[in-house]
């Protein structure tokens with residue numbers, strides 16, 4: 001898929017390709033992944049008084065050759081998830097398998113080999129590149145550790161090839177980051193990510209800091225490279241609109257949990273989790289006739305602290321469908337048995353239903369929204385336009 005406008009529709013060929021990809025073998029399998037940051041008190045004798053539950057039991061898989069978009073508001077644990085997958089932060093619990101091999105507790109040579117295969121492109125091309133290093137040194141730095149990829153004598157040529165691959169002039173090899181624009185700097189970050197010929201690239205909000213006009217160019221470059229080098233991408237964003245163009249599947253995170261995951265069609269056209277529906281309602285719809293059916297859901301209340309998340313369903317303090325059950329029972333991420341067709345994808349909601357279909361089939365038919373102010377209720381406040 002290429003970026004050709006916010007209202008682009010997949011062609012049948014693209015849709016068939018997306019389905020083909022969806023059947024790919026898992027390259028990364030993540031099970032019950034947990035990352036808690038301890039909260040301590042005291043200076044000399046540090047005492048743990050709690051924990052920030054940044055990632056709290058997340059399971060999903062990334063399939064060979066696909067792009068999995070990961071979306072959620074700031075602070076929901078996306079970057080922490082990426083860092084744990086990269087082994088930049090140790091996991092508190094759970095399992096990460098790369099091609100079937102457990103990697104979350106590796107060290108030494110095993111860790112080094114995996115690090116080569118899973119690379120990251122960071123959000124901010126202004127701060128993620130060392131201003132005192134030349135572009136050639138930045139891109140070629142990974143070769144210092146993985147000398148087997150490019151022996152010393154071949155490095156200049158290898159870096160120039162990488163510059164060429166990302167659409168930069170190979171003669172810029174001796175320039176410094178400040179001599180490039182934001183989009184060019186992100187191309188340098190991507191070239192560095194490609195240097196070790198990884199199989200998986202985790203892109204953590206790679207275009208969020210760029211101008212809208214430049215975002216599409218960088219996304220198109222990532223898509224082109226994916227085909228060329230058979231890459232699997234995890235593409236993190238805080239906004240559902242950016243991810244749509246590049247993703248084969250999308251996972252939605254809220255407060256350290258994955259709340260819904262499915263193919264791009266399942267998520268964008270048949271979302272069943274209230275949080276996803278609220279995020280989608282905020283995505284601008286260019287077609288005025290479609291605008292009428294997509295009234296905006298305004299979420300009230302703040303995102304709770306991940307150090308003290310709500311009991312039961314973590315979204316319940318902002319959910320207009322919340323019931324007593326949501327207070328006491330954690331909803332599991334699974335395909336709800338009462339849904340069928342494209343709605344029957346994984347959703348962590350006791351009352352999962354497509355928008356407009358509430359009360360028509362979910363267990364007990366408890367689709368009646370709670371009035372704002374009742375326990376656990378926020379408010380669905382449709383705004384026209």
Ligand SMILES: Nc1ncnc2c1ncn2[C@@H]1O[C@H](COP(=O)(O)OP(=O)(O)O)[C@@H](O)[C@H]1O
Pocket residue numbers: 037052053054072073074075076077078079080081306
């Ligand atoms: N090193 C850390 N120590 C303590 N808390 C952290 C640390 N890194 C992240 N957090 C907290 O974990 C939560 C998730 O953060 P993050 O993964 O950066 O979210 P996102 O990338 O979705 O914005 C936030 O509440 C953040 O403050």
Ligand code: SF4
Pocket residue numbers: 273274275313314315316317319320321322323326331348349350351352
């Ligand atoms: S209906 Fe209940 S389980 Fe579903 S999202 Fe709302 S609070 Fe969570």
Ligand SMILES: [Mg+2]
Pocket residue numbers: 078079080204
């Ligand atoms: Mg982040």
